[in-house]
Amino acid sequence: MAAKLKFSPLVALILIAGMGAGMSRAGNIAVYWGQNGNEGSLADACNSGLYAYVMVSFLTSFGNNGQSPVLNLAGHCDPGSGGCTGLSTEIEACQSQNVKVLLSLGGAGGSYSLASTDDAQSVADYLWNNFPGGSSSSRPLGDAVLDGIDFDIENGNPAHYDDLARILSQYSSQGKKVILTAAPQCPYPDASLGPALQTGLFDNVWVQFYNNPSCQYASGDASSMLSAWSTWTSSVTAGSFYLGLPASTAATETPGNGYVPPGDLTSVVLPGVNGASNYGGIMLWSRYFDVQNNYSDQVKGSV
């Protein structure tokens, strides 16, 4: 009896720890919105109730020693002529439903680079004053205060994105938290975001497991993907990691390149990732393909 009393708290602890390790966690879905005029409105995306994060994409030009930043929202509206300021109402509606709205920098196209620490400082000032804080006479998305900045840098030039992350994170210390997120490709380390991610300043990292045959899912085989996931989650310090996925077979450069059918995601892939203490959920490219394929709706209960 004495021995039992002595050891039962320990046994209870072991049981709790064991349950924690074996239990899947509730994750979030993050989605890119902005690059297809036929994907529905930002408000529709948020009203779907499917997403915790929407990344407004993309700021396709910036930096390069002070070139004028260009926001491109494809067929949605024309930021250059002030045609997107009405999105403020939608952004605020998203936020009132607990959906974080971020501005995404870069993308696969576009023309961007950071020439120096000073250039990074100028870009950071521009971003701060036009999106997550500050003030400016020409805010492309109007007065709404965005929740953060997403780094989708894909051009292989990593210079000074670590500076940009540090400068943006310093704005957070002024009272308004600026969420920082990043979308590296799955081969580790990432050619464009490697040094930036080494700062350890990112809240969420959504790793792109598509358009990357060396580390993506392929016809029932999740081994390369799970091995890359394990490398990422053990090598980079970040708030949480998301599995970045194409929302349909049409969402990738080569059709199907990394697509994980919903049933395979829930039965094969998620059990291999959602035990990680820093697992955050899945990221989808993009809202357009998610609407076409009804992907989120089919997997949300398991993410």
Ligand SMILES: *[C@@H]1O[C@H](CO)[C@@H](O)[C@H](O)[C@H]1NC(C)=O
């Ligand atoms: C989308 O998936 C959900 C969950 O499986 C299902 O209930 C719904 O009917 C689907 N919608 C369409 C349009 O296929």
